[in-house]
Amino acid sequence: NTPSPLPKETRIITVSNQKGGVGKTTTTVNLASALARRGANVLVIDLDPQGNASTALGVPHRPETTSVYEVLIGDATIEEAMQVSSDHEHLMCVPSTIHLAGAEIELVSMVAREQRLRTALTAFLDSSEQQFHYVFIDCPPSLGLLTVNAFVAGGEVLIPIQCEYYALEGLSQLLGNIELIQKHLNPGLRVSTILLTMYDARTNLAQEVANEVRQHFPEQTLDAVIPRSVRISEAPSYGQTVHEYDSASIGALAYLEAAAEMAERGARANTNHEGV
Ligand code: ADP
Numbered sequence: 001n002t003p004s005p006l007p008k009e010t011r012i013i014t015v016s017n018q019k020g021g022v023g024k025t026t027t028t029v030n031l032a033s034a035l036a037r038r039g040a041n042v043l044v045i046d047l048d049p050q051g052n053a054s055t056a057l058g059v060p061h062r063p064e065t066t067s068v069y070e071v072l073i074g075d076a077t078i079e080e081a082m083q084v085s086s087d088h089e090h091l092m093c094v095p096s097t098i099h100l101a102g103a104e105i106e107l108v109s110m111v112a113r114e115q116r117l118r119t120a121l122t123a124f125l126d127s128s129e130q131q132f133h134y135v136f137i138d139c140p141p142s143l144g145l146l147t148v149n150a151f152v153a154g155g156e157v158l159i160p161i162q163c164e165y166y167a168l169e170g171l172s173q174l175l176g177n178i179e180l181i182q183k184h185l186n187p188g189l190r191v192s193t194i195l196l197t198m199y200d201a202r203t204n205l206a207q208e209v210a211n212e213v214r215q216h217f218p219e220q221t222l223d224a225v226i227p228r229s230v231r232i233s234e235a236p237s238y239g240q241t242v243h244e245y246d247s248a249s250i251g252a253l254a255y256l257e258a259a260a261e262m263a264e265r266g267a268r269a270n271t272n273h274e275g276v
């Protein structure tokens with residue numbers, strides 16, 4: 001486990017794809033855990049009312065738990081809602097609770113409804129004694145106000161793509177929405193990373209989909225791919241990441257590899273910026 005280069009400024013990464021079940025949550029928690037294990041301070045914000053990221057990180061998210069819902073409606077700060085994960089001492093989580101299901105509607109009539117997460121996160125990062133290297137925001141499978149808040153708060157978008165027949169369907173809608181966000185709400189947002197998930201090397205289809213994604217997004221697509229693995233899917237039922245559940249499994253190693261690649265790419269992108 002060689003430590004990865006740490007970004008000087010916090011990288012805020014929104015994990016999104018309006019399709020459900022493509023590996024958003026799995027990718028969020030296992031990449032975040034991998035980066036924490038490689039020496040980074042990492043915060044996961046669970047923005048899905050289902051609370052699967054909170055579960056996988058071993059963080060209580062009962063209805064009475066202070067959560068991202070209270071943060072969005074202005075009743076709590078991120079500091080107040082944040083908990084240390086059971087996965088790693090440098091991995092924090094702002095959990096989601098069932099109350100978040102109503103937030104999509106409650107937010108509609110609120111002031112600066114698209115900026116509420118960004119405002120809370122900026123205030124937190126500016127005042128926190130601890131420096132955070134990465135913030136991951138796990139999105140619900142829809143393009144409503146919760147996801148808009150995640151896009152406005154983020155600097156980067158990470159899109160997990162499941163290697164199956166309809167993988168690219170709906171992607172243009174997602175990219176179109178991201179463009180709208182760039183135009184009207186967050187000009188700095190960019191799709192930095194695409195990760196192929198649930199890859200089954202034995203099927204031609206998976207390879208074809210992977211090739212097609214790489215053709216469309218040569219810059220963004222990571223070399224590392226996440227294989228379909230039972231260990232990855234078992235881990236959350238124990239309230240664990242795959243790294244805690246079975247650190248030697250191929251799934252754990254794949255996520256470590258993807259995390260290392262993201263860290264390296266980020267470091268390179270920074271150097272390029274400084275050179276300009
Ligand atoms: P999303 O957050 O996009 O809805 P999830 O991350 O919850 O998707 O994944 C959907 C389902 O697929 C979950 O049951 C999860 O455990 C399983 N899964 C995700 N990635 C893998 C993988 N690489 N191998 C096997 N199962 C996976």
Ligand code: MG
Nearest residue numbers: 024025048052
């Ligand atoms: Mg999810």
